[in-house]
Amino acid sequence: MTAVGQVDAQSEVTAPLTAPPVKQQRETLFFALRSKKFLISVSILLVLLVIAIVGPMLDPTDPLLQNGAHVMAPPSFHDGTWFGTTIFGEDVFSQFCNGLRASFFIGFLGGGFAALLGMAIGFTAGYKGGWIDEILNMLTNVFLVIPTLAVLLVITAYLSARGVLFEAVFIGATSWPWAARAIRAQTFSLRSRDFIDLARLSGRGGWKVIVFEIAPNMSSYLFLTYILLFGGAILIAASLDFIGLGPMGAMSLGLMMFNAVTSASLVLGMWWWFVPPGIGIMALVGALYVMNVGLDEIFNPKLREL
Amino acid sequence: MRRYFGRKIFTYVITFILAATIDWLIPRFMPGDPIVMLMTTHASNLSPANATALYSYYSGLFGLNMPLWQQYLNFWGSLLHGNLGLSIIGNGQPVTQVIMAAVPYTLALLIPAILLSWWAGNSFGALAARRKWLDNSILPIGYILTATPYMWLGLLLSFLLSYTFRIFPLSGGYGYNLVPTLSLTFATDLIAHWMLPFLSLFMVMFGGWAIGMRNMIIYELESDYSRYLESLGAPQGLIRKYAFRNAMLPQITGLALQLGVIVAGALVTEIVFAYPGVGSLVFNSIKNEDYFLMQGIFLFIIVGVLVANFLVDIVYVIVDPRTRVAMRGGTA
Numbered sequence: 128m129t130a131v132g133q134v135d136a137q138s139e140v141t142a143p144l145t146a147p148p149v150k151q152q153r154e155t156l157f158f159a160l161r162s163k164k165f166l167i168s169v170s171i172l173l174v175l176l177v178i179a180i181v182g183p184m185l186d187p188t189d190p191l192l193q194n195g196a197h198v199m200a201p202p203s204f205h206d207g208t209w210f211g212t213t214i215f216g217e218d219v220f221s222q223f224c225n226g227l228r229a230s231f232f233i234g235f236l237g238g239g240f241a242a243l244l245g246m247a248i249g250f251t252a253g254y255k256g257g258w259i260d261e262i263l264n265m266l267t268n269v270f271l272v273i274p275t276l277a278v279l280l281v282i283t284a285y286l287s288a289r290g291v292l293f294e295a296v297f298i299g300a301t302s303w304p305w306a307a308r309a310i311r312a313q314t315f316s317l318r319s320r321d322f323i324d325l326a327r328l329s330g331r332g333g334w335k336v337i338v339f340e341i342a343p344n345m346s347s348y349l350f351l352t353y354i355l356l357f358g359g360a361i362l363i364a365a366s367l368d369f370i371g372l373g374p375m376g377a378m379s380l381g382l383m384m385f386n387a388v389t390s391a392s393l394v395l396g397m398w399w400w401f402v403p404p405g406i407g408i409m410a411l412v413g414a415l416y417v418m419n420v421g422l423d424e425i426f427n428p429k430l431r432e433l
Numbered sequence: 434m435r436r437y438f439g440r441k442i443f444t445y446v447i448t449f450i451l452a453a454t455i456d457w458l459i460p461r462f463m464p465g466d467p468i469v470m471l472m473t474t475h476a477s478n479l480s481p482a483n484a485t486a487l488y489s490y491y492s493g494l495f496g497l498n499m500p501l502w503q504q505y506l507n508f509w510g511s512l513l514h515g516n517l518g519l520s521i522i523g524n525g526q527p528v529t530q531v532i533m534a535a536v537p538y539t540l541a542l543l544i545p546a547i548l549l550s551w552w553a554g555n556s557f558g559a560l561a562a563r564r565k566w567l568d569n570s571i572l573p574i575g576y577i578l579t580a581t582p583y584m585w586l587g588l589l590l591s592f593l594l595s596y597t598f599r600i601f602p603l604s605g606g607y608g609y610n611l612v613p614t615l616s617l618t619f620a621t622d623l624i625a626h627w628m629l630p631f632l633s634l635f636m637v638m639f640g641g642w643a644i645g646m647r648n649m650i651i652y653e654l655e656s657d658y659s660r661y662l663e664s665l666g667a668p669q670g671l672i673r674k675y676a677f678r679n680a681m682l683p684q685i686t687g688l689a690l691q692l693g694v695i696v697a698g699a700l701v702t703e704i705v706f707a708y709p710g711v712g713s714l715v716f717n718s719i720k721n722e723d724y725f726l727m728q729g730i731f732l733f734i735i736v737g738v739l740v741a742n743f744l745v746d747i748v749y750v751i752v753d754p755r756t757r758v759a760m761r762g763g764t765a
Binding site for chain 2: 265272281305370381387394409415
């Protein structure tokens with residue numbers, strides 16, 4: 128497959144085995160501080176993170192508190208409702224901050240869980256090879272074609288209580304396949320290198336070789352994979368919340384859009400209700416994707432624009 | 434070649450069996466009795482006679498008094514007969530019928546959106562790679578689009594083009610004052626309602642394909658064969674043409690990998706526009722706790738994605754001559 132060849136070519140560069148680590152670190156930092164993509168995306172992410180952490184403290188209104196005296200108000204600084212209020216009188220800014228927090232949480236946990244599963248399966252399949260590889264590959268292919276949303280549809284519909292943690296775990300459990308496939312391909316290309324043979328000859332067990340020899344040599348690749356899984360988890364969670372399968376009793380950006388649509392905010396012209404959550408997701412996920420490319424260019428000299 | 438397709442079909446069959454088993458398993462092993470759950474939510478709306486009839490129908494269909502293995506075999510039996518139960522939303526119509534009425538709308542959205550965005554995205558991505566100003570404009574747009582949640586772009590488009598400027602109708606598959614007929618007014622109305630959901634799907638996907646192609650072309654232009662051609666003095670156009678053909682293959686694989694996400698995107702987009710496809714059906718089945726319909730849709734989506742995957746496999750073999758020549762021993 129060409130995609131595999133692609134990945135091989137990349138690993139050749141992302142794993143400079145001869146460079147001393149200190150010099151390499153300094154070089155990475157040098158290119159990181161010069162990469163516009165990296166700097167811009169990291170600043171956006173930091174701003175969003177600050178809003179998600181500090182926002183609920185600055186504006187401690189309960190996102191679900193319904194203030195009947197102040198409904199459908201457009202954004203105004205005068206009233207203290209910066210983003211306006213919903214049809215039920217809930218504070219949109221408070222919902223936005225809490226939703227952003229939930230998005231970070233889902234991305235961190237869901238993406239992390241998917242990365243762990245992907246690494247476990249990808250490393251095992253790529254390193255062991257043989258029939259273990261065949262079976263894991265088949266498993267990966269099966270999970271790869273099953274549409275996540277459809278599975279979540281039947282499972283979550285039957286659960287009477289759903290939490291944020293459940294959502295994160297479930298997203299993790301269904302979005303690992305492409306990561307596993309990519310990591311397997313990378314592991315495959317590293318497996319036949321001399322230093323791996325040497326480590327094996329020295330009597331190290333399979334897991335030790337993977338953890339101490341293979342994983343560190345593709346750490347940048349693993350990090351990039353995690354960033355993509357992070358962003359993907361946020362988008363999936365938003366879709367789930369939007370069709371009404373999200374966590375109950377909590378606030379999220381997808382749920383804000385769900386409420387806005389079911390309460391006919393479009394017909395009422397309440398743009399301030401559904402615009403902020405979308406911008407939040409777009410900025411967050413977009414910044415993650417751009418950071419992924421920026422880091423790719425930092426780690427991989429071939430992609431740097433001269 | 435036979436080995437290649439054999440492997441693929443084997444994977445798909447396993448996937449289908451697994452999916453159907455999940456479909457069977459979940460109502461049985463989730464906490465709570467689904468029949469009781471159904472009865473408590475719906476018995477209040479029904480007359481006692483209907484309620485008992487519904488209960489006996491549900492118990493008969495679940496066959497909960499039989500051993501598990503027999504329940505499982507029965508499930509497959511009715512599944513292979515196309516019997517997925519009756520739908521609550523559809524007023525007791527068979528689930529298959531309810532879904533079949535919605536499928537054409539979803540396909541009419543999905544197929545043009547997928548094909549056109551793939552074509553346009555790849556063309557623009559290939560143009561943009563390593564060309565300063567095009568790259569600087571297409572890349573940010575692509576990233577913004579691909580990070581946009583489908584439903585939000587739909588909301589934004591309908592707010593701008595339907596609510597504010599009143600160019601397109603706000604929601605639905607066709608005007609409420611029309612009856613589906615083979616007339617010109619109905620056809621134009623249908624297209625007017627179709628435009629916005631199509632556009633929001635198209636735009637989000639376009640971003641993804643453009644970025645993917647742009648990155649792929651850069652990889653290809655940096656590879657040895659491109660450098661060699663360059664050193665031979667080949668024209669840039671020729672090198673780019675070769676790069677494009679090579680970069681297209683991962684994009685085809687990418688299409689297969691993205692299908693699940695795309696389908697999910699179509700579902701939420703339909704909900705925004707109340708478009709009468711499978712997405713709105715999903716939404717209504719969740720709202721009305723129509724479990725048979727939900728399970729039916731689940732199987733339908735899976736079968737659809739599997740068929741689409743298989744089509745992509747066939748296209749891949751046609752496009753890539755290497756799969757035809759030496760599939761044997763390769764890792765498919």
